[in-house]
Amino acid sequence: MSNKVDPNFIRELKHFGLKDANKCYNCGTCTAVCNLATAETPFPRKLVRYVQLGQKDKIKNSPEPWLCYYCGDCSTRCPRGADPGETMMALRRYLTSLYDWTGFARKFYTSEKFEILAVSAVGAFVGLGMIIWGFFAPNPNWKYPALNSIWPAQQVEIADLVMAAILSFLLLSNLYRCVRTVLGDYWSKIPLRLYKDEIKFLLTNFLTQKELGKCTDRKQWLVHLSIMTGYSTIFLMVVLFIAGPVPMLIHADWWHFQRDYIPGHEYSLLHPIRLLGYYATFAIMYGTTYAIIGRLRKSKAPYKNTHPTDWTFLILLQLTTMTGIFVHFAALLGWVLATYAIYVIHMMVAIPMLVLEVPFAKWAHLAYRPVVLFLMKVKSRYAAEYESAGQPVLEAKPAV
Numbered sequence: 016m017s018n019k020v021d022p023n024f025i026r027e028l029k030h031f032g033l034k035d036a037n038k039c040y041n042c043g044t045c046t047a048v049c050n051l052a053t054a055e056t057p058f059p060r061k062l063v064r065y066v067q068l069g070q071k072d073k074i075k076n077s078p079e080p081w082l083c084y085y086c087g088d089c090s091t092r093c094p095r096g097a098d099p100g101e102t103m104m105a106l107r108r109y110l111t112s113l114y115d116w117t118g119f120a121r122k123f124y125t126s127e128k129f130e131i132l133a134v135s136a137v138g139a140f141v142g143l144g145m146i147i148w149g150f151f152a153p154n155p156n157w158k159y160p161a162l163n164s165i166w167p168a169q170q171v172e173i174a175d176l177v178m179a180a181i182l183s184f185l186l187l188s189n190l191y192r193c194v195r196t197v198l199g200d201y202w203s204k205i206p207l208r209l210y211k212d213e214i215k216f217l218l219t220n221f222l223t224q225k226e227l228g229k230c231t232d233r234k235q236w237l238v239h240l241s242i243m244t245g246y247s248t249i250f251l252m253v254v255l256f257i258a259g260p261v262p263m264l265i266h267a268d269w270w271h272f273q274r275d276y277i278p279g280h281e282y283s284l285l286h287p288i289r290l291l292g293y294y295a296t297f298a299i300m301y302g303t304t305y306a307i308i309g310r311l312r313k314s315k316a317p318y319k320n321t322h323p324t325d326w327t328f329l330i331l332l333q334l335t336t337m338t339g340i341f342v343h344f345a346a347l348l349g350w351v352l353a354t355y356a357i358y359v360i361h362m363m364v365a366i367p368m369l370v371l372e373v374p375f376a377k378w379a380h381l382a383y384r385p386v387v388l389f390l391m392k393v394k395s396r397y398a399a400e401y402e403s404a405g406q407p408v409l410e411a412k413p414a415v
């Protein structure tokens with residue numbers, strides 16, 4: 016691995032939200048208090064040091080930024096106020112921009128103007144498209160709220176599936192670059208069997224985020240889990256349940272997520288679609304409200320410094336959920352025009368959030384983190400089974 020030093024690196028990282036790394040005097044308290052650091056992957060001190068020294072190449076190949084959940088334990092205990100947790104967060108943003116081959120993530124993270132412009136442009140495009148689509152609807156229903164009479168669920172579903180395919184391609188191609196970078200030479204050495212054996216570990220960590228539960232502040236775990244599960248639930252419902260493929264596969268008309276509110280034919284309160292929708296709404300509202308208030312009050316270490324993209328994520332997510340609630344209740348109350356108008360606004364917020372956050376920003380972290388955790392697990396099994404049997408070790412274990 017190249018060990019080139021880049022004196023401008025620290026300046027570059029400031030665009031990604033780096034604040035106080037230069038205050039660090041290398042005492043190691045942060046690594047000692049971090050419940051997620053191990054002998055094989057010690058952090059955050061080592062990474063703060065790399066930042067101070069401009070060791071860009073070492074950071075590029077480090078898995079550690081993805082093993083940190085930003086609980087804030089290290090920042091609270093740092094005697095110099097160097098906020099090592101925020102340094103790890105800035106490194107995650109930086110790495111996300113490195114993995115992204117389109118260059119979009121970098122622009123998104125480093126230019127507030129570009130970020131606002133991108134969100135506004137996608138939102139305006141979606142709003143205009145929805146209005147034109149609605150204008151040409153052959154039989155709009157004005158008697159009761161019938162979204163399908165203007166934006167038929169089957170057509171919305173096709174648009175959703177196209178969007179999901181593009182987002183998946185972007186996210187997976189960036190994820191591939193992440194995997195190659197983190198594994199380095201191990202990429203061609205580790206047998207497939209080890210990956211297969213650890214799939215359960217990957218899924219468990221993605222679904223439960225249980226590593227965060229090892230940190231002192233378990234409330235952060237709850238908040239994180241709420242946002243992640245709420246977001247994932249609604250994403251899956253939009254992609255799979257608007258009109259299909261799930262309702263089509265099981266031939267069940269009553270599993271449609273986008274349904275007309277025909278008086279007397281609404282889903283019952285205990286219908287699974289309704290329960291899932293309510294769960295996602297509650298989970299996202301709880302998590303985002305907690306995080307927004309925390310950031311406004313700067314109530315604890317992870318909320319002291321807020322990058323513009325953190326606000327964009329929280330605000331878009333909360334606006335999407337609130338407009339979704341308004342659509343639901345306007346429809347239940349039989350307010351036809353209000354339902355249609357708020358639905359357009361809802362899409363103008365929801366689509367930019369999905370299109371921009373999933374492959375390029377905060378949501379991408381949800382994919383990178385468990386995958387890197389999984390790769391470290393596979394790598395340590397490889398080391399135990401093969402390298403300890405006499406094969407050469409590729410990298411010496413770094414000291415804390």
Ligand code: SF4
Nearest residue numbers: 039040042043045093
């Ligand atoms: S606790 Fe603070 S000063 Fe000590 S190594 Fe960590 S970041 Fe540096």
Ligand code: SF4
Nearest residue numbers: 049083086087089100
């Ligand atoms: S923020 Fe928490 S998980 Fe991240 S390095 Fe600090 S103590 Fe460890």
